[in-house]
Amino acid sequence: MSLRTFKTVIALVIGGFLIAAIYISVLVVQRQGALRQISVYNPAWEASQAASEFVRLEHRLSEFERPGSGVDKDEVALRYDILIGRVKMLNEGDFHALLRREPEHQANLQRLETALEAMEPLIQNLEQPGSVQKVIDSLKPFDGSLAQIASTVLIYGSEIVQQDQHELIRLHWVFSAIAASLILIGVVLILLLNRHNRLLGRAHEELHVLAHQDALTGLPNRVVLRSEVEQALTRLKPNGRTLAVSYLDLDHFKDVNDSFGHETGDELLKAVAERLRACIPASEGQVRNLISRFGGDEFAILQTGIRRPEECAALASRIVEALREPFSVNGQELFIGTSIGIALAQKNVTPSQILKHADMALYHAKADGRGTFRFFEPDMDEQLQARRALEVDLRKAMSNGEFELFYQPQINIQKNEIGGFEALLRWHHPERGFVPPAEFIPVIEDTGLISPLGDWIIEQACKEAATWPGEMHVAVNLSPIQFRNRGLVQSVSNALASSGLSPQRLELEITESVLLQDNEMTVSTLHQLRRLGVRIAMDDFGTGYSSLSYLRSFPFDKIKIDQSFVREMSQRADCLAIVQSVANLGSSLGMPTVAEGIETEDQLRQVQAAGCTDAQGYYFGRPKPARELVHTLAALRHKVQVA
Structure with a gap:
């Protein structure tokens, strides 16, 4: 081969290499573009x-x-x-x-x-x-x-x-x-293809992870939990070890989101996930635990290899205690807690059924006061259906005008006259008749109906009180949930304006639980109400932990002594001492004190002797609709004697 020919071959080979390199470069660029498009x-x-x-x-x-x-x-x-x-x-x-x-x-x-x-x-x-x-x-x-x-x-x-x-x-x-001289290009191509395949494999792995993992906490998601429950149920043997599903719902998580924002809420969820990982081992003997996040503030745990319910109870107690401890998030010390519902696998139970059972048990745990756990019981399903039927009826009740206000007199025992009336909500169910307030009030609060219904109560109470003689006041109870509604002050102002009732004649009663939810915001709202001229009373005084401290944070106009102390004054010296102490406290602070639950003349004499200024209870008459009220104590006593 002549040098000229050799040079030509070399030139062709080099040219081939260059063409191949350029071609590879073009294809690599196209390939990367295609990979970007795959992200579709x-x-x-x-x-x-x-x-x-x-x-x-x-x-x-x-x-x-x-x-x-x-x-x-x-x-x-x-x-x-x-x-x-x-x-x-x-x-x-x-x-x-x-x-x-x-x-x-x-x-x-x-x-x-x-x-x-x-x-x-x-x-x-x-x-x-x-x-x-x-x-x-x-x-x-x-x-x-x-x-x-x-x-x-x-x-x-x-x-x-x-x-x-x-x-x-x-x-x-x-x-x-x-040709063989371009084998190197093939090797490079193989290396490139290998790299691209690894990228694709990694992309598929990431897609698999995204489909089965909660993006916020890194825990398995509900898809994984359901799959694991299905597989575990198929492996169960008669009279062998069983499995349990526990649902966790964070208590007061919504308050954190409302007060500090969703970013803080997300960080709190991450912290909760880490604490759950720390207190729930992957295995305990033959028991296996799987933690997952269902979404929102809900988590779930699958336990397999269980012999006794006590094993589930021990884990639930551990979780409740762990989540009761404060969390430090974004410089804030946050307190939440959790409620847990536990469902054990029963004979022939399906994955959907056991998950539903855990959810029902969680509902009852929350109804029991939160911060606790409950096992599923068969009658829970019936109770849940009854609760849902009650919710449906309550939603219809507002539009159908089935609610009415009854009024119970509050007696000024120093002046021996009726000082005012407390407004109490009553429900005339079209089929069941009068439904006890203790049965439907908690449902109204849980479903959020208390906000629009509370506005109606204030408006109706002001409207009816405006027709009463003299300076008789009307007392209206406020739910803690109403204080989360930033329109509360405006609602009260509108009710006063439309009814023409003097603000001094409207008395709003709150319990300690109102002040517990957000002290700074709540006290600010109370001051706004005070500026309207409305009077504020602390209800059920003495039943909480911080009643005295709250008297320092806000100057209440009245203290109401809980009826649990009044009812047992004759049998228990400590109850009588408490009533006397509260009456003396009210006197020193210039606040009237109302003794609730007066049912006998003996109780009336005792609270008078203790120094209480006002009294309320069945002794003076049961709550009545506005059309049946009398406005003098003599007429009230005559009506009670006749009844």
């Missing part, structure tokens, strides 16, 4: 989730007005909030850019977001007739739109992946045709 799986997942939430919202709306469905306003509002959040995400960022070649989909997304924002007032007032149908009608034009968008994005991602695969195949055949 995440927008596709977001779109599919939005489509699912759309269907869930329509389903909850359809079930809302069906009696016994179990779907309440809060659940519909939750689905609405999730859907509108999903749609906002789809209208922003990378996902919006993916749909540039589909202007129709872009326009549909924007119209859907606008429609959802417009229906917010309807969602907040679902109990009003026709609201549900209006929301459903507003959603109908968008049926299937989100599913079509998800399909479009998924197809687009599939096209990108397929094109990338074709490029790889073409690369393989080009290098197969190159």
Whole structure:
């Protein structure tokens, strides 16, 4: 071979290397672009989730007005909030850019977001007739739109992946045709392909993790828990070891979010997850524990290999104690706690049933006062159904005008006259008649109905008291939940203005639990009410832990002594001493003291001797509607004697 030919061959080889290098460079750039496009799986997942939430919202709306469905306003509002959040995400960022070649989909997304924002007032007032149908009608034009968008994005991602695969195949055949002198290029290509495969493998692993792991806490999610429960149930043997599912719900977590923001709430959830990992070992003998996060402030634990319920109780006690300790988050010392529901696997139980049983047990643990745990019992299902039926009836009761205020007299025993009346809520159920307040008041507070109903109570009490003679006052009890409503002061102001009642004649009664929830904000609200001219009374004085300290933080106008002390004055010297001490305290602070629960003449004489200024109880008459009230003590006594 001549030098000229050799040089030509070398030049061809070098040229081939250069062409191959350039070609590889082009393909690598294209490959990286394709990998970036593969990330479309995440927008596709977001779109599919939005489509699912759309269907869930329509389903909850359809079930809302069906009696016994179990779907309440809060659940519909939750689905609405999730859907509108999903749609906002789809209208922003990378996902919006993916749909540039589909202007129709872009326009549909924007119209859907606008429609959802417009229906917010309807969602907040679902109990009003026709609201549900209006929301459903507003959603109908968008049926299937989100599913079509998800399909479009998924197809687009599939096209990108397929094109990338074709490029790889073409690369393989080009290098197969190159001579032995270009083997090095094949080696480089193999190395590049190997690297790319590792990246793809890592991407698939990350996708798997995202699908099975809670992004905030790193704990397994509900998908993993359900799968593990299903597998564990299939492995159970008769008379062998069993399994249990425990649901955890953080107590007062909403207060943290409301007071310090969702960022602090997220950090608190991370801290809770770490503390759960620390106090729950992966295994204890033959017992295996799996911790998962269900979402929000809910966690779940799967225990397998259990022989006795006591093993579950021991773990639950440990968790309750661990989460009772304070958390330090973003420079704040936070106190929460947890309630736990435990369900043991019964014969032929399904995964859905055992999870439902744990949820029912959790509900009863919270109803027992929180910070405790309960095992599932068969009658809990019946109780839950009865509770849900009561909730449905209560929501109808407001719109049907089934509530009425009764009034119990408060007697000024120094002046021997009626000083005013305390307003008490009563419910006339169309089928059950009068429902005891102890049965429906907690449900009203749990469902959030207390806020609109509380506004009605204040308005109605002021309106009826405005017709009473003289300076008789009306006392209205305030729930702790009403203090979370920033419109409380305005509601009281409106009630006074519309009724024409003098502010000094309205007396608002609060318990120590009101001051416990957020002392600074609550005391500020109390001062705003005081500036309106309203009087503030501390109810059930002496039953809490800090009643005396609260008298320092806010100058109350009146102290009400809890009836538990009055009832046992004759039998217990300590109760009599407490009543005397509170009466003396009130006298030294210039505050009237009301003894509650007076039922006999002997009790009346005792509280008079103790120094109480006012009295209230069945001795003076049971609560009556406004139309049956008398306004002089002589007429009241005559009415009691006749009755």
